[in-house]
Amino acid sequence: MDIKTFIEGPVGTNMYIVSEGGDCVIIDPAFYDEEAVRYIMNTGLTLRAILLTHAHFDHTMGLSDYLDCFDTDVYLSEDDREMLYVGAKDASSAFGITYKVSEVPLTLAAADGETIEAGKLSFRVIATPGHTRGSVCYLSEKDHVLFSGDTLFFAGAGRTDLYSGSYIQLMSSIHNKLMALPDETAVYSGHGRSTTIENERRYY
Numbered sequence: 357m358d359i360k361t362f363i364e365g366p367v368g369t370n371m372y373i374v375s376e377g378g379d380c381v382i383i384d385p386a387f388y389d390e391e392a393v394r395y396i397m398n399t400g401l402t403l404r405a406i407l408l409t410h411a412h413f414d415h416t417m418g419l420s421d422y423l424d425c426f427d428t429d430v431y432l433s434e435d436d437r438e439m440l441y442v443g444a445k446d447a448s449s450a451f452g453i454t455y456k457v458s459e460v461p462l463t464l465a466a467a468d469g470e471t472i473e474a475g476k477l478s479f480r481v482i483a484t485p486g487h488t489r490g491s492v493c494y495l496s497e498k499d500h501v502l503f504s505g506d507t508l509f510f511a512g513a514g515r516t517d518l519y520s521g522s523y524i525q526l527m528s529s530i531h532n533k534l535m536a537l538p539d540e541t542a543v544y545s546g547h548g549r550s551t552t553i554e555n556e557r558r559y560y
């Protein structure tokens with residue numbers, strides 16, 4: 357499995373293109389980036405799905421543009437669906453960015469425990485409410501890689517003061533679900549550098 361990181365937008369959001377054997381997925385289509393489109397096309401990859409860890413605007417602004425380029429499935433938790441259309445619009449206006457996600461036809465729900473098959477790639481959905489009610493992480497069980505969105509960061513956790521956030525839920529998600537993963541699990545977060553479950557265990 358190959359992981360290519362693109363850092364996008366005013367708050368430095370990590371957008372990942374994860375590939376294996378000619379198939380790829382985008383995890384959090386933060387902002388439109390021609391370089392990312394070129395990367396997919398020039399390497400002959402087939403985009404099998406777009407996976408959203410949650411619906412905050414800084415993780416979703418590129419969604420409609422990528423769907424203009426590629427015909428593919430989009431996964432998002434049902435609990436963040438409303439935010440994708442409504443809540444993030446307000447947040448994006450604070451940065452003076454036109455929000456286009458409202459034009460996107462959704463999609464498939466990413467439900468806890470579900471396995472998403474995307475060509476040769478496979479991810480288990482782990483519901484981790486707290487940063488938003490519908491926040492999820494995507495786990496590649498074969499490669500021991502977790503895409504944690506804004507739930508777990510290097511030496512930190514996501515903020516919970518925004519709409520539908522809950523500190524108690526976030527701590528419960530991290531303690532009960534993420535800390536139950538093997539030490540060697542690599543963690544690729546929505547912002548900042550990657551880490552491991554072993555590294556983060558000292559804080560929880």
Ligand SMILES: [Zn+2]
Pocket residue numbers: 410412487506
């Ligand atoms: Zn967020």
